[in-house]
Amino acid sequence: MAISRLYHAVSSYYSMIARLALAIAGIDYSSRVMDIHRRREQLTPEYGAINPHMTVPALVTETSILDDSRDILKWAVRERPEVFVDGGESEQSFLNAHAAFSIEGLTFGTAMLRWPLLKWVFPRLLAKACASLRRQQKDHPDLDEVFANKTAQNEARIRFFTQGSLKEKVETLSATAADLLARVPPPRGIYLYGDKPSAADVVLAVFLARLKMIGEWALVADRPDLMAWFDRISVTPAYQAADVWTVFSLKRVVRNR
Numbered sequence: 001m002a003i004s005r006l007y008h009a010v011s012s013y014y015s016m017i018a019r020l021a022l023a024i025a026g027i028d029y030s031s032r033v034m035d036i037h038r039r040r041e042q043l044t045p046e047y048g049a050i051n052p053h054m055t056v057p058a059l060v061t062e063t064s065i066l067d068d069s070r071d072i073l074k075w076a077v078r079e080r081p082e083v084f085v086d087g088g089e090s091e092q093s094f095l096n097a098h099a100a101f102s103i104e105g106l107t108f109g110t111a112m113l114r115w116p117l118l119k120w121v122f123p124r125l126l127a128k129a130c131a132s133l134r135r136q137q138k139d140h141p142d143l144d145e146v147f148a149n150k151t152a153q154n155e156a157r158i159r160f161f162t163q164g165s166l167k168e169k170v171e172t173l174s175a176t177a178a179d180l181l182a183r184v185p186p187p188r189g190i191y192l193y194g195d196k197p198s199a200a201d202v203v204l205a206v207f208l209a210r211l212k213m214i215g216e217w218a219l220v221a222d223r224p225d226l227m228a229w230f231d232r233i234s235v236t237p238a239y240q241a242a243d244v245w246t247v248f249s250l251k252r253v254v255r256n257r
């Protein structure tokens, strides 16, 4: 069986979900680290042909291309049913709420409120990306819709970060993150549903790591059970191998490794 190829980025939240899912499943893959910040490799026609959303991660398996972390997680669970446990309705409710949540809004919004210079930098970088996308759209009529959708997504991001009160938006996202945590049932064992991991364990581990990274760990304060669960998960070999960030490293972003 041919080995799958994972397109991912070191600092990317959803790439961390894919990496952790594959690490827990024990599935080997060949790694293609994408530079999504400086070289914007996700916005190239070559990558657009692989992942029309122009986002990371994407997993190219022997039989299909999975262009979303949720699909990669589902695939890993299906491939290794002996490793994972199904958490039923409560798990689905958490996964659906997480999928609807804008971790990007919370991450970048928090950073922009903390370092006001970023309020100026981020929208300009996004505007540059839009300009590059429009240029490429003209040169690649075969990917017309892919480029148009990506431009629209980046325009929406600019509106989110520049229009109205960013502080209020971040407060709303923090409150939604707290609701998300409230949906997580008390862990029944080492993992959420006993002695085997579930898809929810994968997502929650990356979510809590992100709250730690962006200085929002206080949201977990009234869930000591989840703090203890995170302490257990974060020392496992799979978590270590997945390179889940709890501390932001500009040096690693710049070096892209």
Ligand SMILES: N[C@@H](CCC(=O)N[C@@H](CS)C(=O)NCC(=O)O)C(=O)O
Residues within 6 Å of the ligand: 011, 012, 013, 014, 015, 036, 042, 054, 055, 056, 057, 067, 068, 069, 070
């Ligand atoms: N729903 C997608 C979201 C992927 C996503 O937004 N990835 C971010 C990195 S965490 C990305 O590629 N950003 C670069 C861009 O959109 O240009 C998934 O779960 O894979």
